[in-house]
Every structure is written in structure tokens, then in C-alpha cells.
Amino acid sequence: MRTLPILTAALALAPVTTCVNTKRVPPPRSLAIQQIRQAPVGSSGSVAGVVTVASGTFDGGFAVQDATGGIYVTAPADSSRYAAGTLVSITGTTSNPQNQLAIDPGSIQVLGNAELPSPxxxxxxxxxxxxxxxxxxxxxxxxxxxxxxxxxxxxxxxxxxxxxxxxxxxxxxxxxxxxxxxxxxxxxxxxxxxxxxxxxxxxxxxxxxxxxxxx
Missing domain, CATH: 2.40.50.140 (Nucleic acid-binding proteins)
Structure with a gap:
């Protein structure tokens, strides 16, 4: 059965060990939000952005935005909450609840704070x-x-x-x-x-x- 493609640019490859040396692959880099928006639903990857809609505004989820676009993040499994202006990195898989593209987060890392983008x-x-x-x-x-x-x-x-x-x-x-x-x-x-x-x-x-x- 054909499966949805995975965004390999955002995935870390396992270290490769040989009898001579060990090659270490750098950690996954963040994709631009517009890149993950253009990928098929069900793709996995990491994005970073500033929270523009705080957790609890509409539901347990929140929204993030970078210089290329924005996307909604569904409620984290651990019920963590994120305030507007928080800079976060999210690794997860895209979904399409009620026809609105979103990321179902597997992990979220707080990177600091940033100015909200102008509407x-x-x-x-x-x-x-x-x-x-x-x-x-x-x-x-x-x-x-x-x-x-x-x-x-x-x-x-x-x-x-x-x-x-x-x-x-x-x-x-x-x-x-x-x-x-x-x-x-x-x-x-x-x-x-x-x-x-x-x-x-x-x-x-x-x-x-x-x-x-x-x-």
C-alpha cells in the first residue's frame, strides 16, 4: 500500500557505526511553516514559530506563525499551555480537522519569547x-x-x-x-x-x- 511521503529534511537519521569511525548526523532542522503546509496531510516534520493564539482561546490548542505562514497546533497530550508571544519548536504530524490544516504535536520545546507579528x-x-x-x-x-x-x-x-x-x-x-x-x-x-x-x-x-x- 502506498504511504504518504515523510519530510526527510526534518527527520534525524540514526547514527551510522562502522569499524573505522562513527558518523554523527546533525539534529533535524526546522522547516518553514509554508513548507509543511504544502506537504501532503499526514507528513511529519518540525517547525518553529511565535504563538499568535494562546492555548485556551478557542480550545486546548494554539496557533504559531513564522515569516512564511501560520498553522494551528492541536491540543498537546500533556495539556501544556502556551501564551501569545512564546517562541516554540513543534515536532509532529499534519492533520486536517474540519478541513483546517493543523499539526498534531508529538513534542513541543519552548525557545524563548518573540514579538507578535503584525496582522x-x-x-x-x-x-x-x-x-x-x-x-x-x-x-x-x-x-x-x-x-x-x-x-x-x-x-x-x-x-x-x-x-x-x-x-x-x-x-x-x-x-x-x-x-x-x-x-x-x-x-x-x-x-x-x-x-x-x-x-x-x-x-x-x-x-x-x-x-x-x-x-
């Missing part, structure tokens, strides 16, 4: 596959009522004229949506994600939502 400003209708995993920012008009989708959260649609985008406000985020009204203009910063067939932005904290004056 990428994107038009609402341009939030596509290329932005998935990144910290992004959108601005637009609320096109309908806020939909109560508890216990998971709330949904609203935002449109800047380029196409509507789903804003999913997770119930664990602590964001109050009670004052949001149709026709209101908002700036939303958050994680560019996907759930099933829907592209969405997920704000992380109350400060990720800002009312804007009507243009």
Missing part, C-alpha cells in the same frame, strides 16, 4: 487558502444579525464590498457581542481559519473588535 490587512472577500493560519485584520460592515451559535459561540458576517466573510466569536474568548448591530462598521483582528467549507476570522480577545465610523 496582515486583507479585504473580506480575499480571505482564502493563502491566508489560512495567519494573524489577519479585516474591516467592513455587519450585514445581518448576530447569530447565536452557543455553546460554541456567535456568528456574524462582515463585508467591505469585496465579499462577505464569516466572523466566528468563540464562546471561550470572552468577547461581548451584545452591542453589535446590522449596518455597523467593525475592524476585526484574528486568526484566519476554516471550518468545513467556510472561511472565517476568529478574534481572540475583546480588543480584537473595534467599532469604526461609517465611511
Amino acid at each position: 496582515r490587512l486583507i479585504r473580506t472577500g480575499r480571505v482564502k487558502e493563502g491566508s489560512e493560519g495567519l494573524l489577519i485584520q479585516v474591516r467592513g460592515r455587519v450585514t445581518g444579525e448576530v447569530l447565536d451559535d452557543r455553546p460554541w459561540g456567535w456568528k456574524l458576517m462582515l463585508d467591505d464590498g469585496s465579499g462577505a466573510l464569516l466572523v466566528f466569536v468563540d464562546a471561550q474568548s470572552g468577547i461581548d457581542v451584545s452591542a453589535i448591530r446590522p449596518g455597523q462598521w467593525l475592524q476585526v483582528t484574528g486568526y484566519s481559519g476554516q471550518y468545513e467549507q467556510h472561511r472565517e476570522i476568529l478574534p481572540r480577545t475583546p480588543s480584537d473588535l473595534h467599532p469604526l465610523p461609517r465611511p
Whole structure:
């Protein structure tokens, strides 16, 4: 049976011993996040990045980003938690829960701290596959009522004229949506994600939502 390819650049080879000497292979190097995103689901490798979505914001997982891209990391088996701004190295295998690419971590190492990347400003209708995993920012008009989708959260649609985008406000985020009204203009910063067939932005904290004056 054909198996999914493994990213050999991120795997350590066992030391090779001969009767003359021992050749030691250096430890695995980290791949760019964009590299592991482009590999087939089920590939294994190591990436390093800064945490942009802290553990517990949406669930037990978190998100990381480097200069090339971002990706979600599913909840570690040991329930460890990682704060935004923590620089981590993750070794694991990619998966695709609800059509959103993620890494199922086998091991996580804290490397230190780093500045959070600036969110990428994107038009609402341009939030596509290329932005998935990144910290992004959108601005637009609320096109309908806020939909109560508890216990998971709330949904609203935002449109800047380029196409509507789903804003999913997770119930664990602590964001109050009670004052949001149709026709209101908002700036939303958050994680560019996907759930099933829907592209969405997920704000992380109350400060990720800002009312804007009507243009």
C-alpha cells in the first residue's frame, strides 16, 4: 500500500557505526511553516514559530506563525499551555480537522519569547487558502444579525464590498457581542481559519473588535 511521503529534511537519521569511525548526523532542522503546509496531510516534520493564539482561546490548542505562514497546533497530550508571544519548536504530524490544516504535536520545546507579528490587512472577500493560519485584520460592515451559535459561540458576517466573510466569536474568548448591530462598521483582528467549507476570522480577545465610523 502506498504511504504518504515523510519530510526527510526534518527527520534525524540514526547514527551510522562502522569499524573505522562513527558518523554523527546533525539534529533535524526546522522547516518553514509554508513548507509543511504544502506537504501532503499526514507528513511529519518540525517547525518553529511565535504563538499568535494562546492555548485556551478557542480550545486546548494554539496557533504559531513564522515569516512564511501560520498553522494551528492541536491540543498537546500533556495539556501544556502556551501564551501569545512564546517562541516554540513543534515536532509532529499534519492533520486536517474540519478541513483546517493543523499539526498534531508529538513534542513541543519552548525557545524563548518573540514579538507578535503584525496582522496582515486583507479585504473580506480575499480571505482564502493563502491566508489560512495567519494573524489577519479585516474591516467592513455587519450585514445581518448576530447569530447565536452557543455553546460554541456567535456568528456574524462582515463585508467591505469585496465579499462577505464569516466572523466566528468563540464562546471561550470572552468577547461581548451584545452591542453589535446590522449596518455597523467593525475592524476585526484574528486568526484566519476554516471550518468545513467556510472561511472565517476568529478574534481572540475583546480588543480584537473595534467599532469604526461609517465611511
